[in-house]
Amino acid sequence: MAEPLYRLPSRSEIISLAADEGHDADIPTNQGSILPTTLRSHSQSHNHGHDPTKHSTGIFDKDIEKGGTRPESLSSQEDNEDVHVEGRGEENDANVVWWDGPDDPENPLNWGYKKKWGTVILVAAITFLTPLASSSFAPGVPKVMETFHSQDDMLEGFMLSVYVLGFAFGPLLIAPLSEMFGRLWLYHACNLLFIVCTIVAAVSSSMGMFIAFRFLMGCFGGAPLVLGGGTIADLISREQRGTAMVVWMMGPTMGPCVGPIIGGFLIAAKGWRWNFWLIAILGGAFMLMSMVLMRETYAPVILARKTQRLRKSTGNSKLVSKLDSGLSPRDLFLFSIVRPAKMLTQSTICFAISFYVAVTYSYLYILFTTFTAVFTGQYGWHGGIVGLSFLGIGVGCLIGQLVFTHFSNVTVAKHLARGDFRPEHRLYMMTIGGFFLPVGLFWYGWGVQTQVHYMVPIVGTGVMGFGLMMTFMPANTYLVDVFTVHAASAMAAATVLRSLCAAFIPLSSQKMYAAMGYGWGNSMLGFVAIFLIPIPFLFIKYGEGIRARSTVKL
Template sequence: MASIFQDTFIDYLLRLSLGIRIAPHAEELDSSLWPDMIHQEKTTDTEHPPHQEDRKRTSAVPSVEEVQQDDQNTHTLSPRSSATRVLDTEGVGASDTEKGEATILLVDWYGPDDPAKPLNWSRNKKFWVLFQTCLWTFTMYIGSSIYTAGIPGVAEDFGVSAVAATVGLTAFVAGYGIGPMFLSPMSEIPQIGRMPIYIVTCVLFTVLQVPTALATNYGMLIAFRFITGFVGSPILATGGATIADMFIPQKRSYGIALWGLFGVAAPSLGPLVGGFAAHAKTWRWTLWELMWVSGFTATVLFLFFPETSHSNILYRRAARLRRLTRNPHIMSQSEIDARHMTAGDVAMMMLVRPFTLNFQEPIVLMLNLYLALIYALLYCWFESFPIVFGGIYGFAPQHVGLAFLGVLVGSIVVIPPFFSYLYYHQEPQYNERNELKPEKRMPTAIVGAFFVPVCLFWFGWSARPSIHWIMPIIGSSFFSIAGILLFNSVLNYLADAYPLYAASVLAGNDLMRSLFGAAFPLFAGAMYRNLGTGWASTLLGLLSCAFIPIPILLYVYGERIRMVSKRARHDI
């Protein structure tokens, strides 16, 4: 049970404030283990790794056996062990005593079965962390749609039009689209990691619901809706990286699919949960509900969510070993790399790269545009539900949210056959290095692409008084089937094709689809009222048909495009 608290926020907090170790690490329990965490072959000099022709000069690095021999009689981590011996080389940033530079001992995993490595965690622990990742994602996504039930009340309270009141939805979506461009890359910094970003943003998200719910004017409401979307956004772009930290490539798709399930389920449940609250109380209660959900999520993350970033875990391991040995020359690879990074390099990684990748890489641009369209169609189409089920079928306002359950059912129904496809067809295609060509992700995306127009045509032309209301609800389920297949395929494709830039690529994807999703609902209501449900849905369906060739083209020609790309992977 102790391991469930290891490297969690409460574990770090108690260590820093009281020195209490809830879940001690292996090297803290048994000091004789620490030399096993030093990679002799990877040990390098302080300033930069040796060039190929200089590798022989680093043979003076003390071996693990020498370190163990020095310490075998002490049973403690001796500050005078051979780990502090000076590496006497000439050239290549040579280390010598006069310059005060000494051997760097590189900290790594102490073996292929190191239990601290997230890939080696037990299945139960992986699923527990995956659930928490999905819970935080669910909380963010429900935060967008739960507001929609209160739009009439917002318009009435502040004396604005229904379109202006809808800006409360679009501001939130825009916030969680822009936020990852600045906040998500911070999770890639080894000194920070993912866990602190998730917990700090979740706590801020919870606290900021209070001024949002108590907004005294329209401007205050819109401003805080944008801010709350912004601060809670990192999980939406980095959640996939967290899953990749824990699961080998063959199993990553299952985790991404479950993550996507929660992402689709949340917008479909938001109008249902918010509808009853807005009807029984006021629109402000939709935001109080959001605060309760996010407060519960923040509590769970605070107590149980561990760090999953491999580079951060090794960075903290190196820091512990430096304290235990009083040897300042024990470092992780990320610390060595950081010595050569300027402020400009960090700014490039965090601020510039997510934007440039969007427009300089054809693959990224095409797939981001496609997912942005799907996301925009989803939020635009959702605006038609009150018109269809309230206007055509006479549902009470608090019952309109029940119509969204078809979307939820569709997302659940697609999971078993999709998992069967992954297990029996896709997994055998991985090579001996556990790698899969990104283009082999595309068949499921092609199938999903055809379900989008099927949904919109079915929904639009079955929504009429002469046809039972269950028919458009059944039609709506095809959209979530398409969403699960498309999002899983595309996000995995981008991660496979751009492994070195995955965080930036996914942050850019989140930005583009969120900006599209923020804009389309502003004209959706007028479009459905002026064109009618059938023709408005047909227009959206035809638009989705225009983008169907994208996954097909990438399946056929994607490898050629990758090979001429400057940043895409070429070795698979």
């Protein structure tokens, strides 16, 4: 049963929903938006045909690091006198277009059980496929190098990590487009372009052509990562949303680790090009299913279309959707492009946490780009069996995700019950994960160097995977809690830096191992990870003070 649709949403509910949808809370969700008074004035002027650029300067004046200082501020209007919950409308205003009662079938929250969960499962499948494609051909990298007659170690790593570079840039454009035109057509368009680029990569005749279309695969393949959380938030009530989000998050978590296992056997049997043909076939099947089964779920777009129909049928040009904020495409672009860049360069918290995650995430792709060479050269593995070398890190990531979900909820619930919760409490799990990462690196590196039984380094990669999840997931939740209204921009900043590091840092991994060996090479990475361990401890102790003194403006 959906929540009553006419109850006024709280500030915390709008922020939570906006974070799930992947945008800032001053962009409309299906419960409204939180707008600074300056932006509200701009919105009203825009609706009356005035020039929005004359009112836009005030939009970026609010301090963005102080919003999450106290948890009660998420729902307290007294703490945010310059903030207005927009999009409610007056229920007796005949010109405000809203749902036709709490059981309106057009509202995605009121769809049938099969329709809602069928959409969730389909979105989760698409979200699993695109991260899987990022690493599934890793066991075939030597064969690709042989096909294109290349011996460049840097290209050997870049052909794999360039896909993640696409993840950095594609979503920055996909996000604002989805706010303007809805999610459905972006699913279809990006699925189609992803399939086309995958097919072109499969038939590539040169290294340059292959790398270019791998990059484009990443750009378009990032769409479900941007849109999936919002689709789930559109469809599933708050009480059930956690389950759906866990199912959806399995894709980006497990896809890159499962991909090489599948790709290893397929490449051994059919060659590296067939890895891309399989991705294209699966992508085509999911696209056909989505075109038949999926419908638009984004409430502001559904109501905007309803408003247009009513304007046409009634002749009343004053009708306006209850969720229409009047934001121009220019403002949506600024929110998606300018805000993340400013937060990354001006916010100490955002940069430090993003940097920590970016470095540790790059370690994952160092492993992806070198596993095949390591286990082929050190242990004599060949054929499809090479893909099994990725099993340890996959299991470690899965365990890390489950452990974090359980203990993080317990920790937060305890502090909420005491009434002393701070965003920094999210980092307790990160302090633990920080120690597992260097331990895993030392374990894996020296296990390979001394050529002990292959299970020793594989277990070491499992320890690394556990440490990665225990740093990656607390960092994300911390950014959401700190930046509240602007959480999506903070997440976008972290995603860009993470993707850039994952694309470029692994390029030197082969030369590093050649010069230092696997033992000292991974030990150096471990020492860097040890150097980063104090970051969450420092923020636990000083984070609240840093936020209190913050002067970061948008």
